[in-house]
């Protein structure tokens with residue numbers, strides 16, 4: 001699964017940040033990783049961190065075992081990153097009740113570590129990590 005060209009993506013979460021290749025010429029984000037910018041064909045690409053914010057574009061709830069390390073039901077979503085909506089990830093949506101899923105909802109990345117891979121998954125922005133009923137910002 002890990003290759004020289006995608007290793008940065010699958011290990012990026014080690015410091016909690018999501019990263020993509022970005023064209024240094026036209027500033028286009030490129031995903032999945034490719035040696036060439038799909039917009040301007042430039043080969044000068046650099047890995048850059050993004051905010052980790054994304055929007056839910058499509059969603060499917062699975063009630064059957066699909067991956068050995070995940071208990072059903074679980075939610076498979078397609079998300080568009082905040083920086084560029086053409087960059088889409090097929091991922092898991094976590095910490096969200098099925099009834100609360102809504103296309104267009106705001107999501108925030110978090111990472112699940114499996115051996116040397118940090119799998120990016122997304123949770124609703126309204127449900128921050130460690131949510132326990134308290135409001136972490138202190139706002140009413």
Ligand SMILES: [Zn+2]
Nearest residue numbers: 023026037040
């Ligand atoms: Zn480019």
